[in-house]
Amino acid sequence: MKTITLGVNGKEVTATVEPRLHLADFLREQRLLTGTHLGCEHGVCGACTILVDGAPSRSCITLAVACDGADVRTIEGLEDDALMAELRTAFSEEHALQCGYCTPAMLITARDIVMRLPDADDRRVRVELSGNMCRCTGYMGIVNAIRRVLDERKRAGA
Amino acid sequence: MKPARFDYQRPADLAGAVALLGDGDAFAKVLAGGQSLGPMLNLRLVHPGVLVDITRIPELARVEEDADGLVLGACVTHAAIEDGRVPDVTGGALAEVAGGIAYRAVRNRGTIGGSLAHADPASDWTSCLAAIGAEVVVCGAAGRRTVAVADFMVGVFETVLAPEEIVEAVRVPRLSPGARFGFYKFCRKTGEFAHAIGAVLHDPERSVLRAVIGATDSTPIVLGDATELFGGDAARVSFDRAAAARLLEERGLSDDPFARQVHLTALERAVERMHPA
Numbered sequence: 450m451k452t453i454t455l456g457v458n459g460k461e462v463t464a465t466v467e468p469r470l471h472l473a474d475f476l477r478e479q480r481l482l483t484g485t486h487l488g489c490e491h492g493v494c495g496a497c498t499i500l501v502d503g504a505p506s507r508s509c510i511t512l513a514v515a516c517d518g519a520d521v522r523t524i525e526g527l528e529d530d531a532l533m534a535e536l537r538t539a540f541s542e543e544h545a546l547q548c549g550y551c552t553p554a555m556l557i558t559a560r561d562i563v564m565r566l567p568d569a570d571d572r573r574v575r576v577e578l579s580g581n582m583c584r585c586t587g588y589m590g591i592v593n594a595i596r597r598v599l600d601e602r603k604r605a606g607a
Numbered sequence: 608m609k610p611a612r613f614d615y616q617r618p619a620d621l622a623g624a625v626a627l628l629g630d631g632d633a634f635a636k637v638l639a640g641g642q643s644l645g646p647m648l649n650l651r652l653v654h655p656g657v658l659v660d661i662t663r664i665p666e667l668a669r670v671e672e673d674a675d676g677l678v679l680g681a682c683v684t685h686a687a688i689e690d691g692r693v694p695d696v697t698g699g700a701l702a703e704v705a706g707g708i709a710y711r712a713v714r715n716r717g718t719i720g721g722s723l724a725h726a727d728p729a730s731d732w733t734s735c736l737a738a739i740g741a742e743v744v745v746c747g748a749a750g751r752r753t754v755a756v757a758d759f760m761v762g763v764f765e766t767v768l769a770p771e772e773i774v775e776a777v778r779v780p781r782l783s784p785g786a787r788f789g790f791y792k793f794c795r796k797t798g799e800f801a802h803a804i805g806a807v808l809h810d811p812e813r814s815v816l817r818a819v820i821g822a823t824d825s826t827p828i829v830l831g832d833a834t835e836l837f838g839g840d841a842a843r844v845s846f847d848r849a850a851a852a853r854l855l856e857e858r859g860l861s862d863d864p865f866a867r868q869v870h871l872t873a874l875e876r877a878v879e880r881m882h883p884a
Contacts, residue, residue, distance in 0.1 A: 451615060467612070468612075468613055468614060468615035468658065469609065469610040469611070469612055469613055469648070471609075471610075471645075471649070474609070490608040490649050491608065491645075491646035491649050491650055492642060492645060492646045492713065493646075495710070495712065498712050501715075501716075504686070504712075504715040504716075505711060505712040505715060506712055506715055506716055507642070507645070507712050507713065507716075509645070509649065510641055510642060510645025510646055510648075510649065511641060511645070511716065512615070512638075512641065512645075512658075514615050514617075514660075515617075515638065515641065515660055515662070517617075558711070558712070561711065575797075576797050577711060579710055579796070579797035579798045580709070580710025580711060580712050580713065580798055
């Protein structure tokens with residue numbers, strides 16, 4: 450067992466974990482932050498995507514012990530984020546979700562796209578979303594929601 | 608799909624990492640970004656006794672540029688290279704290759720050293736850095752040695768690394784202003800492993816014309832002098848597909864018609880995409 454200290458959604462947390470416990474299970478099982486989902490558990494589907502030190506990362510193939518000293522943020526920790534609020538509205542109004550299973554991770558990836566690539570066109574958005582699978586929507590609504598936020602931000606001169 | 612039990616160490620320096628890897632009693636695996644090892648652990652394809660996490664070792668994060676080229680520490684991530692957060696000595700070639708690796712979330716943690724050490728046949732860096740003429744700096748108990756990337760991978764998931772050796776850095780040569788690099792990766796889905804890779808570097812000032820076919824069944828096919836592919840005239844640099852087919856057959860490219868077609872076409876498209884470095 451190893452003792453780790455890390456930031457989780459802005460709070461400093463100290464915990465004792467088995468080395469083999471991955472970050473997703475640590476967050477879900479020990480911190481009860483179940484907004485992060487498990488799909489494939491080998492880094493392909495993207496449902497587990499969260500932020501580690503500000504960068505989208507696969508929590509299913511990140512070990513909790515490797516996050517000692519890191520700043521971890523889950524979907525729950527982005528409740529007060531202004532850009533995330535815009536994205537949630539856009540997702541809702543553009544039919545970017547049905548069952549919602551991919552949605553927390555999709556929102557985290559979407560937020561990263563808008564922040565990093567303000568000039569992204571539809572094609573670029575689709576390429577950047579390729580690491581997040583959705584079985585319900587066919588992606589059109591998700592792309593529309595992200596484009597809507599990108600366009601709104603451009604108009605507002607953000 | 609959870610990993611089998613293992614121990615975990617996070618040494619503060621290179622000597623500590625080498626010592627842990629050199630412990631003959633333990634089956635130790637190096638952990639950098641974990642984007643290749645993570646899935647293997649979760650799928651229980653590998654059962655190490657101890658993981659040696661090298662991400663806290665300052666020497667492995669270094670980035671140094673000089674007149675000859677660039678040294679990238681093994682733990683530099685694909686995203687850092689994609690974003691241009693490290694200097695560029697290849698006229699954009701490194702960033703172009705980096706940006707095509709898997710998905711952004713994977714690129715945020717996956718490392719250039721890890722990609723080379725893992726030696727997946729479809730690895731982008733193994734093929735492209737061989738074309739660029741880069742070298743791997745290896746650190747072990749006996750000290751340091753340098754191996755050309757073209758010679759580093761020897762089989763599927765197999766490199767020249769001894770059990771207690773670790774990739775310390777990658778040395779990338781500075782390409783001439785007139786150099787041209789072309790790269791093409793054949794995937795049906797964005798971000799998936801390549802089915803075929805073509806990479807070609809023409810740097811006449813340094814007398815380099817090198818072509819690589821990657822994502823084969825095993826190691827990439829490196830043509831150190833690719834003049835024959837271009838009708839024997841490097842200055843023309845127009846692709847001779849028949850010569851390429853012949854050369855690749857000699858070098859052991861699979862005789863499966865689909866594999867031949869995609870690999871030859873990948874190389875042809877890499878040539879078409881050559882742009883000034």
